[in-house]
Amino acid sequence: MTYTEASLKEALEKKLQDISVDILVKRSKRIIITTSRENLKKIAKLLFEEFSSQHLSTITARDTGTSFEVQYHFIIDTIMVTIKITCPRDDPTVDSIVSLFPSAILYEREIHDLLGIIPLNHPDLRRLVLPDHWSEGFPLRKDWKPAGGET
């Protein structure tokens, strides 16, 4: 079945009616689902099972100053569906979705490495991009400043 933005939104709303979510068609080919972090795995599972999405483009995280915003970009039928969740700075944990989307393994390691967001039940949380002996915090957090200014 091929979806349009409107029909996909409708189908998502129908399947997600028990979960508190906010679904927005931002522009053509872009749908954003805003929800709380407890619902992440449930929705990811639904996208995988009901909408046969296997394509997780990437996971983006950013530091808003007071919390972390984590976005999961899936592709369903050429439409990019983004799940947007937030987690507080003093408890930076999210559920890992590796069991559903194996390609998430590297992206979850990346946000763990650079922002210190901990994916719970992740099978392998070694460093990804930073050196093994790195002990100086999380470079992509806003309060992290590089030494010696810019090069």
Next chain:
Amino acid sequence: MVQVKIPIGPQHPALKEPENFMITLEGERVIDVDIRIGYTHRGIEKLMESRTYIQNLYLVERICGICSFAHSANYVQNVEEILDVHIPKRAEYIRTLFLELERLHSHFLWIGVAGHEIGFDTLFMYTWQDREVVQDLLEMISGNRVNYAMNTIGGVRRDVSEEQKKKILEAMDFLEKRTEFYKNVAVNETTILARAEGVGILKPDIAKKFTAVGPTARASGISVDIRRDDPYASYAEIPFDVITTDTCDVLGRVVVRVLEIFESIKIIRYLMDHLPEGDLKIKTSRKVPEGEAVNHVEAPRGEDFHYLHANGTDKPERYKVRTPTMANLPAIAEMLKDSYLADVPIVVAAIDPCMGCMDRVLLLQQNKENYRNSISWDQLRRYGIQWYAKRGGY
């Protein structure tokens, strides 16, 4: 049977970039692969937060030397989306022209690298010679062979003249003839067949599961192409085919790329025949209003993903890049399993990996005392000796 672990890399495993493959072998067979990246992490995402949108144009281009235009086109698309501006048609066409010229030179380069990996250096010499024709075109229009600095927010910086158009079309005729020759070589030459057929198998379900992108996915029969699926620049108006094969092996990846060269030539001819008149750019504000944009483009290696969060100033709040090599990495591990050790280089090379793209951050240290960016040769030597001594070396 005894299992043996051997490290391939980080010094130039199969290609001239650093990455580490820890391979577990049973005899000649690969049992397991562990991949370690990050050796060229340059901190570009962090750096971008402290630079203006105009400065970032030139930084983004330097993420990768080969697909630099895909990155900069993606970046300007994100900024333009938040600014809510539509660039002139002519600028869109010139952007598309560069995207396709870039695909041409990248694919020629890759065919050469693949030839080199299987010990077929004649092919390497041939394709790299032909690649120079594309490089000359890029230099003719932009003034640069790499990092063309063509994009700007709101359009492009240089025009294509009538005379240049003629030269581009002549070059396409030449390259088409050459590619016919490579097509013939790819499917008939015994050296290639012996080393590429049935090697590095990636079945469609595995490719989907591990989110393979670009020619790697298309060689496994998955019809994905951002140019068609989520058109950007002027791709919505241009007729072209998405090439797939179902052999799922390295040979398929060669064939897909060779046939994609024909498609690129077709697209470039269409662009030159239909190049609209008009301005090259429009003026935009230096500050970008608050907002978020996500765009992906089909880089020569696959889906290149960019995310921008703007905060109303002249600098981005957060910028994120996910390059196609990163997406293809889990698939490599799958392809290598149960293959022969001798096939590792060509299987790795077959996704056309680009480590510089993937890593993106420079070693920055927070404490000034530990600041090790400049280190004397003597210090480095002592550090190296201590490093090995601590781990039981001499």
